[in-house]
Amino acid sequence: MLFEKENYKDKKSIIIYFSRADENYAVGYIDKGNTEVIAEYIKELTDAEMFKVERKIPYSKEYRACVREVEDEQENDERPELAHTLDNIDNYEVVYIGAPVYCGLLPQPMVTQLEKLNWSGKVVRPFTTHEGSGLGNIPRQLEDICNGAKVVDGLAVRGTSVKNAKGKVEAWI
Template sequence: MSSIVIYFSRSGENYFGGELKNIEKGNTEVIAEYIQELDNADLFKVEPADEYPDDYMKCIDVAKKEQQSDARPEIKETLDSIDAYDTVYIGFPNWWGTLPMPMFTQLEQLDFKGKTVKPFVTHEGSGFGSSQKDLKKLCEGALIKKGLSIPGANVYDSKDAVKSWINE
């Protein structure tokens, strides 16, 4: 059984427990790499063609405008098929209550029929928001399993939680 992690993650200025900090690796990427290690999964990082601003406030402003206009931002590279995989992990930070819009750009192009989808989210207290409803639409035909929700400040202490979730 083979698996892939399709994820979006952002480094740079991020919000942690009430303060802004610069991080070299995005929180979602940390979790994606745990899954790669624990489940021998392939990784596919969804990256916007136009990078988001490093400045956190500017970034969330752009993200909000994209969401309000239901944008599908262009991405650097597109994953054309998930035919080779049984399990698809989908990871993202919660942006304005759901997935960042580049994830919509990517996921809408894939056929999820017969796949098992395991979503995970990093956040600062908002959990999955309404993303699970969006994932049901984006991953039509897939069996969507219970998701894993991890506060960004806890990602480096969450490997055991990730392992338990993978094995559920």
């Protein structure tokens, strides 16, 4: 039997994402983060709004220093301050949540932001960029944080292949 894939494309949507430019694993210094490239494809395909989560004090530009900061932050389960906050998602049915996998998990600034929102009745579609971990533990983490939302099928794209991933994003949408 054929099952129709749920049509999320025409629902009121927002993309909440984190992405870091500067020096990164496998790609060197980049002007635009990998996750942002995917977020922009999703916007093009769905006409969703976009909200970029930004740490008030950005992570180091240098990759190794950034990893140390992220490890400390995760170990201490910190909620880093944000440059700006999204207050509510009342106008949206579907929320695309995008992030690089950081040591298997969401970047902590995403946790700061997502915990502030009321998730009741929302559909959450996770997407990640990564260098081998796929979605990591992010869907499970989102089940916890986005209490009351339905977390559905996620999309994982390798950071090194985002520029060729538009077709993959389209198939997932």
